[in-house]
Amino acid sequence: MEIALAVRNLSDEELAYVAQLGVKQVILGGTGITEELPWDFLSLLQIKSRVESFGLQIAAIENIPEHIWHQVRVGGPERDRQLEDVLEIIRNLGRVGIPIFAYNWMPTVGVWGHWRQGQAGGGRGGAGLKSFDYELVKDAPLTEEGEISAEEIHANHVYFLKAAVPVAEEYNVKLAVHPDDPPAPVLRGIGRTMISVETYQRVLDAVPSPYNGLEFCQGTVTEFADVGGARLPEVIRHFGRQGKIFFVHFRNIRGKFPKFDEVFQDEGDVDQYEAIKAYMEVGFEGPIRPDHTPRIAGDVDGHVGMAFAVGYLRALMQAVEKCG
Numbered sequence: 001m002e003i004a005l006a007v008r009n010l011s012d013e014e015l016a017y018v019a020q021l022g023v024k025q026v027i028l029g030g031t032g033i034t035e036e037l038p039w040d041f042l043s044l045l046q047i048k049s050r051v052e053s054f055g056l057q058i059a060a061i062e063n064i065p066e067h068i069w070h071q072v073r074v075g076g077p078e079r080d081r082q083l084e085d086v087l088e089i090i091r092n093l094g095r096v097g098i099p100i101f102a103y104n105w106m107p108t109v110g111v112w113g114h115w116r117q118g119q120a121g122g123g124r125g126g127a128g129l130k131s132f133d134y135e136l137v138k139d140a141p142l143t144e145e146g147e148i149s150a151e152e153i154h155a156n157h158v159y160f161l162k163a164a165v166p167v168a169e170e171y172n173v174k175l176a177v178h179p180d181d182p183p184a185p186v187l188r189g190i191g192r193t194m195i196s197v198e199t200y201q202r203v204l205d206a207v208p209s210p211y212n213g214l215e216f217c218q219g220t221v222t223e224f225a226d227v228g229g230a231r232l233p234e235v236i237r238h239f240g241r242q243g244k245i246f247f248v249h250f251r252n253i254r255g256k257f258p259k260f261d262e263v264f265q266d267e268g269d270v271d272q273y274e275a276i277k278a279y280m281e282v283g284f285e286g287p288i289r290p291d292h293t294p295r296i297a298g299d300v301d302g303h304v305g306m307a308f309a310v311g312y313l314r315a316l317m318q319a320v321e322k323c324g
């Protein structure tokens with residue numbers, strides 16, 4: 001496995017920061033950057049060349065903007081036209097050699113419902129934690145889409161996969177899906193479909209292919225009501241032995257659905273040493289990135305929190321390599 005970081009922009013300083021931490025892989029996405037990226041072949045090639053000039057590789061694109069494929073996700077009248085646009089993005093990733101298309105299937109609502117985040121404290125020394133409590137948001141108002149059942153959302157996802165998997169196979173781009181964060185059965189009237197080991201597995205079984213796999217968000221999977229910290233290593237082995245873990249989000253959690261806090265790497269319910277051991281045991285070879293970090297005092301752009309997480313992760317990997 002190879003440590004990766006999601007960049008916020010493509011400035012000299014941002015790319016130098018990644019390189020100076022000894023990180024070799026960059027993720028485009030998960031930071032809002034994809035909202036502004038062009039998706040045509042030549043633009044992607046130029047971006048890739050720029051990143052490579054810093055001695056870095058683009059390991060994945062994560063989360064294309066909702067507007068590009070909203071109709072595909074909710075099953076709207078423009079679905080097939082938008083689907084063609086997404087297939088062309090996947091082809092372009094293959095043409096320039098970006099190996100993973102990472103995405104989620106949380107149309108309209110996305111990541112939503114945390115009662116505490118940003119600078120609001122809650123962590124050790126007052127560090128800002130992200131916290132969720134389903135009790136506070138289960139009666140939240142609907143979106144403009146009204147109610148959409150989880151079955152319908154899942155059917156739309158399978159419709160997408162049936163079209164996209166053959167393209168992914170042909171262009172050698174892995175499709176890696178993130179679980180629903182937070183893993184609530186429904187938020188704002190929109191059903192959520194990857195909220196347990198069984199429902200996450202269901203997406204893999206719907207369209208079996210070596211190119212249909214997981215953006216395995218360890219934090220979110222730990223938050224699943226049927227997982228929690230103690231069961232996590234077993235779940236890593238469950239998906240990892242199938243060869244389905246393409247990309248890992250690495251963080252720690254205290255609690256699980258319906259109520260949890262996103263905490264620092266070195267606290268929380270997950271034994272991170274055991275987690276890394278499990279990834280190594282199943283032969284996971286893809287990118288692994290810290291996806292969120294508590295907000296540390298004075299950290300304006302997340303660089304301090306991420307540097308702490310990268311250092312922790314590298315030390316763990318070295319420890320497991322040395323000691324087993």
Ligand SMILES: [Mn+2]
Nearest residue numbers: 217220249291
């Ligand atoms: Mn994640």
